[in-house]
Amino acid sequence: xxxxxxxxxxxxxxxxxxxxxxxxxxxxxxxxxxxxxxxxxxxxxxxxxxxxxxxxxxxxxxxxxxxxxxxxxxxxxxxxxxxxxxxxxxxxxxxxxxxxxxxxxxxxxxxxxxxxxxxxxxxxxxxxxxxxxxxxxxxxxxxxxxxxxxxxxxxxxxxxxxxxxxxxxxxxxxxxxxxxxxxxxxxxxxxxxxxxxxxxxxxxxxxxxxxxxxxxxxxxxxxxxxxxxxxxxxxxxxxxxxxxxxxxxxxxxxxxxxxxxxxxxxxxxxxxxxxxxxxxxxxxxxxxxxxxxxxxxxxxxxxxxxxxxxxxxxxxxxxxxxxxxxxxxxxxxxxxxxxxxxxxxxxxxxxxxxxxxxxxxxxxxxxxxxxxxxxxxxxxxxxxxxxxxxxxxxxxxxxxxxxxxxxxxxxxxxxxxxxxxxxxxxxxxxxxxxxxxxxxxxxxxxxxxxxxxxxxxxxx
Amino acid sequence: xxxxxxxxxxxxxxxxxxxxxxxxxxxxxxxxxxxxxxxxxxxxxxxxxxxxxxxxxxxxxxxxxxxxxxxxxxxxxxxxxxxxxxxxxxxxxxxxxxxxxxxxxxxxxxxxxxxxxxxxxxxxxxxxxxxxxxxxxxxxxxxxxxxxxxxxxxxxxxxxxxxxxxxxxxxxxxxxxxxxxxxxxxxxxxxxxxxxxxxxxxxxxxxxxxxxxxxxxxxxxxxxxxxxxxxxxxxxxxxxxxxxxxxxxxxxxxxxxxxxxxxxxxxxxxxxxxxxxxxxxxxxxxxxxxxxxxxxxxxxxxxxxxxxxxxxxxxxxxxxxxxxxxxxxxxxxxxxxxxxxxxxxxxxxxxxxxxxxxxxxxxxxxxxxxxxxxxxxxxxxxxxxxxxxxxxxxxxxxxxxxx
Numbered sequence: 001x002x003x004x005x006x007x008x009x010x011x012x013x014x015x016x017x018x019x020x021x022x023x024x025x026x027x028x029x030x031x032x033x034x035x036x037x038x039x040x041x042x043x044x045x046x047x048x049x050x051x052x053x054x055x056x057x058x059x060x061x062x063x064x065x066x067x068x069x070x071x072x073x074x075x076x077x078x079x080x081x082x083x084x085x086x087x088x089x090x091x092x093x094x095x096x097x098x099x100x101x102x103x104x105x106x107x108x109x110x111x112x113x114x115x116x117x118x119x120x121x122x123x124x125x126x127x128x129x130x131x132x133x134x135x136x137x138x139x140x141x142x143x144x145x146x147x148x149x150x151x152x153x154x155x156x157x158x159x160x161x162x163x164x165x166x167x168x169x170x171x172x173x174x175x176x177x178x179x180x181x182x183x184x185x186x187x188x189x190x191x192x193x194x195x196x197x198x199x200x201x202x203x204x205x206x207x208x209x210x211x212x213x214x215x216x217x218x219x220x221x222x223x224x225x226x227x228x229x230x231x232x233x234x235x236x237x238x239x240x241x242x243x244x245x246x247x248x249x250x251x252x253x254x255x256x257x258x259x260x261x262x263x264x265x266x267x268x269x270x271x272x273x274x275x276x277x278x279x280x281x282x283x284x285x286x287x288x289x290x291x292x293x294x295x296x297x298x299x300x301x302x303x304x305x306x307x308x309x310x311x312x313x314x315x316x317x318x319x320x321x322x323x324x325x326x327x328x329x330x331x332x333x334x335x336x337x338x339x340x341x342x343x344x345x346x347x348x349x350x351x352x353x354x355x356x357x358x359x360x361x362x363x364x365x366x367x368x369x370x371x372x373x374x375x376x377x378x379x380x381x382x383x384x385x386x387x388x389x390x391x392x393x394x395x396x397x398x399x400x401x402x403x404x405x406x407x408x409x410x411x412x413x414x415x416x417x418x419x420x421x422x423x424x425x426x427x428x429x430x431x432x433x434x435x436x437x438x439x440x441x442x443x444x445x446x447x448x449x450x451x452x453x454x455x456x457x458x459x460x
Numbered sequence: 461x462x463x464x465x466x467x468x469x470x471x472x473x474x475x476x477x478x479x480x481x482x483x484x485x486x487x488x489x490x491x492x493x494x495x496x497x498x499x500x501x502x503x504x505x506x507x508x509x510x511x512x513x514x515x516x517x518x519x520x521x522x523x524x525x526x527x528x529x530x531x532x533x534x535x536x537x538x539x540x541x542x543x544x545x546x547x548x549x550x551x552x553x554x555x556x557x558x559x560x561x562x563x564x565x566x567x568x569x570x571x572x573x574x575x576x577x578x579x580x581x582x583x584x585x586x587x588x589x590x591x592x593x594x595x596x597x598x599x600x601x602x603x604x605x606x607x608x609x610x611x612x613x614x615x616x617x618x619x620x621x622x623x624x625x626x627x628x629x630x631x632x633x634x635x636x637x638x639x640x641x642x643x644x645x646x647x648x649x650x651x652x653x654x655x656x657x658x659x660x661x662x663x664x665x666x667x668x669x670x671x672x673x674x675x676x677x678x679x680x681x682x683x684x685x686x687x688x689x690x691x692x693x694x695x696x697x698x699x700x701x702x703x704x705x706x707x708x709x710x711x712x713x714x715x716x717x718x719x720x721x722x723x724x725x726x727x728x729x730x731x732x733x734x735x736x737x738x739x740x741x742x743x744x745x746x747x748x749x750x751x752x753x754x755x756x757x758x759x760x761x762x763x764x765x766x767x768x769x770x771x772x773x774x775x776x777x778x779x780x781x782x783x784x785x786x787x788x789x790x791x792x793x794x795x796x797x798x799x800x801x802x803x804x805x806x807x808x809x810x811x812x813x814x815x816x817x818x819x820x821x822x823x824x825x826x827x828x829x830x831x832x833x834x835x836x837x838x839x840x841x842x843x844x845x846x847x848x849x850x851x852x853x854x855x856x857x858x859x860x861x862x863x
Contacts, residue, residue, distance in 0.1 A: 093544040
């Protein structure tokens with residue numbers, strides 16, 4: 001282990017003294033010290049400025065450190081081999097896998113240090129925003145309670161729909177509407193009925209009231225003052241800028257202490273709203289009952305998906321959430337470091353960089369690429385953008401996208417900006433998948449290649 | 461080192477073929493090479509550029525793998541990492557990290573040998589003093605001259621007190637003083653510490669001065685191998701060395717040789733001091749007068765952990781070795797007996813090498829005694845020529861193709 005540490009500390013010295021890390025540190029410092037004063041958000045609220053700052057700073061730091069990681073990891077081994085420094089090291093009693101592991105450790109320690117620096121700066125500037133004079137009084141509270149916090153989003157408890165599905169399918173069968181449908185077709189009908197019922201559950205026809213329950217809430221009314229109802233109404237008509245009226249009340253009718261005053265409000269469709277509710281509305285069983293009524297006489301009111309109607313409540317502090325988010329970003333960087341080192345065991349620096357950037361681009365846009373390929377693959381050869389090459393190239397591209405991790409699934413920026421909790425489970429998943437599985441596989445492959453190759457062989 | 465007589469390095473049918481991208485044979489760098497390096501000897505691997513010396517060393521260190529044949533080091537294959545804790549290696553160029561200073565460089569390599577911090581610090585200090593870089597130890601290696609880089613390269617090769625020292629062109633880029641110091645160190649490590657040394661060089665004087673056995677390579681093949689005094693001996697000549705004789709005595713000797721042996725006296729001249737010894741003496745006197753110099757200073761005492769005993773012992777050894785080279789005008793080889801060194805060295809093997817391709821033509825520094833004069837050249841002119849060659853700051857060392 002001491003040899004691995006020796007190589008790791010040497011790697012840190014190399015990154016700093018060859019100036020590459022210094023350049024990126026300078027860029028991060030300039031970026032993080034200018035962003036707080038240059039972002040405007042919606043131009044009005046402090047909350048929006050805070051959200052924009054968090055989004056830009058975390059994304060930029062992630063991107064800059066990704067670039068740094070690719071440059072350093074592709075450069076260090078390639079340079080050792082090109083400059084023949086490796087002759088001196090390989091003649092010392094250090095197994096080559098330890099040399100490889102030391103390089104990786106050095107890079108991830110560098111990343112950890114820079115993420116820590118970035119995290120401190122970001123956290124410091126969020127404090128700065130809180131000290132800034134807001135445009136209106138509630139603005140600062142909105143920033144503190146809705147952004148610089150950690151909230152869990154509880155979803156509405158959806159009742160068991162199975163009996164209702166059975167009832168409807170039975171009715172359809174009795175009406176003879178399923179007679180000409182095959183067995184697999186009947187499964188599709190059952191699924192369609194289920195979706196209809198769920199949609200109905202989330203919809204309020206004109207004038208209709210409906211009850212929703214949020215269960216298993218970990219809210220302690222003695223410690224928490226407010227919880228937040230987050231809603232985004234929509235109408236099936238798809239009309240934009242339509243304003244809907246709704247009346248709603250929280251509280252368990254069997255427990256008068258939980259009953260809150262009735263409130264009314266207007267809501268522009270397809271926008272998120274957060275309504276503060278007293279934490280005392282939660283009953284002793286950890287449930288919050290919500291009755292909501294559509295006051296519009298013409299339009300149906302719907303909550304399109306589970307995220308369109310949520311109950312948010314604090315479950316931690318912002319700085320720990322930030323630490324967890326930065327840890328997930330670090331996992332991505334650790335994967336990139338293993339990738340860069342692997343590539344540089346058999347490729348020169350520029351080629352290794354090119355391949356690493358290509359893989360990074362695929363990882364970042366993995367979801368979009370999958371969708372695009374599925375779309376193109378569903379068409380005939382005549383309409384295929386790749387023509388006859390499509391059916392040949394698409395499986396290879398699919399395999400590549402499948403092999404490369406989907407970085408959009410390990411991007412905590414949106415979650416932090418929304419003031420949502422970056423769960424420990426997510427962090428552990430990222431560590432296991434990106435570092436201990438995919439990173440380790442790349443690392444082992446790199447060690448095998450590096451150990452077996454003739455270091456003094458001229459390859460280019 | 462053990463007391464057994466198993467070879468420290470053994471190559472059997474060692475062959476290395478470099479192939480191109482399409483796996484076609486491009487060049488045969490080493491061709492069916494057989495040799496042994498015995499314990500406690502200084503073995504020279506001699507040959508012109510491209511003869512396969514460095515390739516052989518790289519196979520010895522596991523940096524290249526043999527195409528055919530095998531090579532073992534300290535009884536194990538070169539890929540065995542454990543044996544490397546007993547090896548010190550100085551490559552043909554000091555491939556050092558330019559961003560580290562000398563102290564950090566040695567510390568880094570010391571850490572790879574898992575030497576504890578206190579011992580490491582002590583060894584680093586001693587090695588820096590030994591190679592004369594204590595004052596420059598905080599300067600980045602990238603700012604070093606080639607000679608200084610060579611010295612730090614040598615220091616890193618000794619950081620682990622190795623049993624087997626592999627030196628690839630160790631004196632390249634060094635001035636005559638540095639060259640002499642390295643040769644003295646090799647002799648000391650071999651004689652006093654019973655280290656095995658492999659010296660790879662195309663500088664014939666280096667090899668001749670310190671090696672007990674040599675192998676001569678050309679075109680990747682072994683051309684000759686054996687003890688150096690056997691390879692260089694000329695049994696058909698006799699040389700007598702005495703204090704200065706009068707003209708009358710010389711005449712009578714000539715008569716006796718002709719009358720009683722029926723042979724002609726080839727030459728009877730007063731010997732000249734060896735140029736290297738003269739140069740060292742001159743510089744040493746100059747150093748006494750004005751000790752400050754930029755760059756590396758002359759090497760200090762041998763590091764304690766290498767000397768094994770007290771510092772005085774190492775100092776005494778170096779001084780006695782240097783003094784010996786100053787007073788013995790025609791003896792350069794530390795191991796050679798007077799009878800051997802006073803003879804005009806036989807040079808069949810070397811001459812063959814030189815005449816084959818002319819690469820080493822004109823390099824008479826392999827030969828002991830006064831520098832050989834070229835046809836039509838006086839002794840003084842020959843001296844000047846050799847001085848100029850000795851004072852060249854660097855020599856081209858890069859092989860034209862991978863050795």
